[in-house]
Amino acid sequence: MIEGIVETMSGVSPTEVVETEVLVVGGGLTGMYAAIRARESGLKVLVVDKATAGKSGCVAFAGGDISLVTPEDDFDALMEKYMANGDGLVDQEWLEFALRETGDRVRELEAWGVPFERDETGGFARHAGRGGGALAVVFPGYKLLDQVKSVCRAGGVQFTNKVMVNDLVTQDGRACGAVGFAVETAVPCFFKARAIVLVPGPCSFKATYIGHRMSTGDGIAAAYRHGAEVMGMEFAVGHNTGPRHYDISGLARFVAMGAKFVNAQGEAFMERYDPVLKDKTNWGTLARAMALEVRAERGPIYFDLTSISAKDYDLSRRILPHTFRTLDRAGLDLRRDRIEWIACFQGNQGGPAGLVTGRDFSTSIPGLFTGGDTGAHPWYGAQAGYHGINLAWCCISGHHSGVAAARYARDVGEVEPDEGVVQEAVMGTLAPLNRRGGKCADEVILAIQEALIPSDVVILKHKERLGIALQRIQRLREDAEHDISAADGHELVKAHEAANMALIGEMILRASLARTESRGTHFREDYPHRDDQNWLKWLFLKQERGEMKMWTVPVPTGRNSPKGA
Amino acid sequence: MAVHSIDEGLCTGCGICVASCPMDVIRMDQGKSKAVVKYVQDCMVCFNCERDCPEEGAIYVSPERAGYIPMPW
Numbered sequence: 001m002i003e004g005i006v007e008t009m010s011g012v013s014p015t016e017v018v019e020t021e022v023l024v025v026g027g028g029l030t031g032m033y034a035a036i037r038a039r040e041s042g043l044k045v046l047v048v049d050k051a052t053a054g055k056s057g058c059v060a061f062a063g064g065d066i067s068l069v070t071p072e073d074d075f076d077a078l079m080e081k082y083m084a085n086g087d088g089l090v091d092q093e094w095l096e097f098a099l100r101e102t103g104d105r106v107r108e109l110e111a112w113g114v115p116f117e118r119d120e121t122g123g124f125a126r127h128a129g130r131g132g133g134a135l136a137v138v139f140p141g142y143k144l145l146d147q148v149k150s151v152c153r154a155g156g157v158q159f160t161n162k163v164m165v166n167d168l169v170t171q172d173g174r175a176c177g178a179v180g181f182a183v184e185t186a187v188p189c190f191f192k193a194r195a196i197v198l199v200p201g202p203c204s205f206k207a208t209y210i211g212h213r214m215s216t217g218d219g220i221a222a223a224y225r226h227g228a229e230v231m232g233m234e235f236a237v238g239h240n241t242g243p244r245h246y247d248i249s250g251l252a253r254f255v256a257m258g259a260k261f262v263n264a265q266g267e268a269f270m271e272r273y274d275p276v277l278k279d280k281t282n283w284g285t286l287a288r289a290m291a292l293e294v295r296a297e298r299g300p301i302y303f304d305l306t307s308i309s310a311k312d313y314d315l316s317r318r319i320l321p322h323t324f325r326t327l328d329r330a331g332l333d334l335r336r337d338r339i340e341w342i343a344c345f346q347g348n349q350g351g352p353a354g355l356v357t358g359r360d361f362s363t364s365i366p367g368l369f370t371g372g373d374t375g376a377h378p379w380y381g382a383q384a385g386y387h388g389i390n391l392a393w394c395c396i397s398g399h400h401s402g403v404a405a406a407r408y409a410r411d412v413g414e415v416e417p418d419e420g421v422v423q424e425a426v427m428g429t430l431a432p433l434n435r436r437g438g439k440c441a442d443e444v445i446l447a448i449q450e451a452l453i454p455s456d457v458v459i460l461k462h463k464e465r466l467g468i469a470l471q472r473i474q475r476l477r478e479d480a481e482h483d484i485s486a487a488d489g490h491e492l493v494k495a496h497e498a499a500n501m502a503l504i505g506e507m508i509l510r511a512s513l514a515r516t517e518s519r520g521t522h523f524r525e526d527y528p529h530r531d532d533q534n535w536l537k538w539l540f541l542k543q544e545r546g547e548m549k550m551w552t553v554p555v556p557t558g559r560n561s562p563k564g565a
Numbered sequence: 566m567a568v569h570s571i572d573e574g575l576c577t578g579c580g581i582c583v584a585s586c587p588m589d590v591i592r593m594d595q596g597k598s599k600a601v602v603k604y605v606q607d608c609m610v611c612f613n614c615e616r617d618c619p620e621e622g623a624i625y626v627s628p629e630r631a632g633y634i635p636m637p638w
Contacts, residue, residue: 051589246610329626493589
């Protein structure tokens, strides 16, 4: 690695310059998978993470379910299930591509040392979950990341931790570097690269639910500001569910074991909203059902696990150590206690929204690749939160983005970024440190959450409420981009996170206003029906001359006609 | 609430908890060469620090959230 120090403008800390061939931003499952793949081609590969690679990101706190489709499965029936769940917007060629590749990726993880459980026939032991899709192998997310990181290290992938990347550098429209800063010292860094895999994850708005508060859409926001196309943001309103007072995971596992949602009257109400899947329904239907029960004054909602067997409960304890540590310390037993349950806003985590990509996971900016929850998933359709498929997708998109970024890095020559452009990006990055008397990032973040999280904004949408929320978010975006002061590196992180969340909040609200129908996780009370006449389309958006421009793109119908509920 | 405490007597200053915290809550006190809870308001109760600490009982995380987060209803 070539490292050096160049002086930037007076009054600014010296900028550390790090040169690599493939830069991976985000050390989660997608990023490390991409890094391994890119490194196999012999290129220098560097992974940068604002925390520590392998310890952060959504997968580090996931139960670890990874969808695995085997030759014994009825492939066409699975396709039909996902298409029905995606509510008419599923890109079927993408869907088939993803489902067919799960086997290669799971076998590769096993070859890398991940000890998936085998059944009595010697096949992979697979489990069912929420949503009725493919069965999944299970291995705790944090241990999975440990194993994948050890493969990275053995292969010679390099890591820079505790550095937040918040801007890209382009030359002649091509991505050729990224600017960030050390979280502990606020010293700026410039990473020069031939290709970039940008995968720091989704925007979950620091809301409730375990382990997503570092995910603030940093990659989507940075790429958007450089003209990248974004899609599906009206569906970036996924909700998992969890206790009102504690952050735990395990919904998919518990409902598969027979857990039920009940209202204040003790009624198991999900049959009213999804007579087929009931409590195992998708995220969108579940969040909407809970919000409607509360609105009808049948709340609060409780999660009833009294029918779960001791054997299943013990299995959960092994798979979800964090969840049970929290419950044990809080003195709670899910089989005994009635625990109030809420919908937990997760933004675009586990949903279709993100940066638009080609099949090689290239974005609309040459040299910039993406995947995981930073990239769009057009094959999810309009729904979010499929059991097991999110982690499979990290592996699949990591694999392909790593291959494509390495190929691009090999094929293109050196690009020397303009020094003035780098300096400008550094100045922008450090700007909150140089403001005095501005707003505190925490107060802006809280105001963003207050504008977006209420269920009558993002679950039960309506033109008037969306419009009010949009006005609030636009003001907050102004504050976040121009008026937050930071005293140190820690506060500088939150200043940029606030700006990224406000930007992505604006995308969600604008796209939600534009889609005048209801579908998947997008439910408009003023347009309560699905409208295939006008809306078998995706909404795309990008920045053009400083404005957020939006347009529609028809959904490719692939081998079958679109179907759905 | 949240990362309740790091026991100064048990902490060896290895820095593992600092590295494993996703939210930059824990820093090294360079003078004492001990880990300290510096930004508790950002703790998300993920237990990474307590789980990864090699010294049994040095870190205790309380399950309550560190700060207020708006609710859907």
